[in-house]
Amino acid sequence: xxxxxxxxxxxxxxxxxxxxxxxxxxxxxxxxxxxxxxxxxxxxxxxxxxxxxxxxxxxxxxxxxxxxxxxxxxxxxxxxxxxxxxxxxxxxxxxxxxxxxxxxxxxxxxxxxxxxxxxxxxxxxxxxxxxxxxxxxxxxxxxxxxxxxxxxx
Numbered sequence: 504x505x506x507x508x509x510x511x512x513x514x515x516x517x518x519x520x521x522x523x524x525x526x527x528x529x530x531x532x533x534x535x536x537x538x539x540x541x542x543x544x545x546x547x548x549x550x551x552x553x554x555x556x557x558x559x560x561x562x563x564x565x566x567x568x569x570x571x572x573x574x575x576x577x578x579x580x581x582x583x584x585x586x587x588x589x590x591x592x593x594x595x596x597x598x599x600x601x602x603x604x605x606x607x608x609x610x611x612x613x614x615x616x617x618x619x620x621x622x623x624x625x626x627x628x629x630x631x632x633x634x635x636x637x638x639x640x641x642x643x644x645x646x647x648x649x650x651x652x653x654x655x656x
Contacts, residue, residue: 535629
């Protein structure tokens with residue numbers, strides 16, 4: 504199974520009293536989202552399941568891809584790695600899944616899957632981590648396919 508984590512692009516800063524779920528992308532964030540979406544569109548197979556956090560900044564990020572997607576509350580900013588992986592169907596899903604979400608839950612999920620010592624992995628705004636599970640010689644392995652940031656695509 505392939506699982507792709509896409510952190511939302513740069514968004515407006517959080518300020519006291521603002522609605523975190525309503526924060527929008529900045530103009531720089533819109534450019535980041537478009538660059539990464541162009542790269543992803545060339546890489547993603549047909550039939551990829553795309554699931555987004557309901558936060559405005561995530562929906563704006565995924566809209567730049569121009570593909571059908573579903574929003575799920577399990578990907579909201581206060582999500583947990585267990586919730587993300589459950590929504591994705593990891594590790595037994597049959598399709599490629601793209602999750603559009605937030606730190607720290609994306610980084611926590613990546614760290615968990617890769618057996619990292621720390622409890623979270625830094626994920627840059629707008630960046631993609633593509634992870635695959637496979638079986639080799641009777642062992643189940645989790646491998647990193649690629650890590651991309653909008654500045655490098």
